[in-house]
Amino acid sequence: MISYAFKQRSANFFLSNFVFQIPMQMDGFNFKYYAHKDVKEIQQKMTNAALNWEEFCFRQERHKHHRETKTIPLIFNEENLFKLKYWDNFELFRNEIKEIQLLIEEANNSKGTLHSAIFINLPARSKIYAHTDLGPIFRVSHRIHLPIFTNPDCLFTVDGKTINMKEGDIWEINNDGKKHDVVNNGDSDRIHLLMDWKPVMPL
Numbered sequence: 001m002i003s004y005a006f007k008q009r010s011a012n013f014f015l016s017n018f019v020f021q022i023p024m025q026m027d028g029f030n031f032k033y034y035a036h037k038d039v040k041e042i043q044q045k046m047t048n049a050a051l052n053w054e055e056f057c058f059r060q061e062r063h064k065h066h067r068e069t070k071t072i073p074l075i076f077n078e079e080n081l082f083k084l085k086y087w088d089n090f091e092l093f094r095n096e097i098k099e100i101q102l103l104i105e106e107a108n109n110s111k112g113t114l115h116s117a118i119f120i121n122l123p124a125r126s127k128i129y130a131h132t133d134l135g136p137i138f139r140v141s142h143r144i145h146l147p148i149f150t151n152p153d154c155l156f157t158v159d160g161k162t163i164n165m166k167e168g169d170i171w172e173i174n175n176d177g178k179k180h181d182v183v184n185n186g187d188s189d190r191i192h193l194l195m196d197w198k199p200v201m202p203l
């Protein structure tokens with residue numbers, strides 16, 4: 001007799017590894033504006049907290065186009081982006097992340113899961129080199145940016161279109177096979193909250 005618990009675990013495995021990984025159909029956009037989020041609370045917490053920008057080097061060492069950036073992981077699994085891994089700093093920003101996720105879900109008219117959430121610091125006079133994101137996670141998730149600290153001389157380019165993202169504006173970028181890059185020509189660091197949000201796919 002197969003137990004109910006075993007059946008449930010099997011169903012959860014199937015849903016996590018197959019049903020939710022159906023590729024999404026992008027509509028050809030480069031940037032898509034979602035909503036505005038007041039980021040003063042996040043700014044204050046980041047300023048007051050003793051965040052160590054030098055501790056986590058995996059992303060910038062693994063992906064050389066990010067070599068001039070610094071990273072604070074909140075939700076990020078180096079081995080498998082489909083499996084959630086929460087870092088200690090997540091607790092500090094838990095409430096704000098929840099509010100942001102609700103705004104993302106409202107913009108997409110769908111429930112979903114944040115599979116990654118990381119702070120990315122692009123220091124003054126630095127850049128993220130042109131690259132194309134590859135991998136199964138990018139075929140089933142939305143890449144979301146929320147500027148926490150920025151300046152007018154930060155330029156984000158996707159497939160030839162360039163914009164300046166304002167603090168608190170939530171944007172989706174279409175990184176599905178499209179080349180993109182960022183340059184910070186300003187005199188202050190640019191810090192974004194970068195998220196990969198995966199919607200719940202219907203059965």
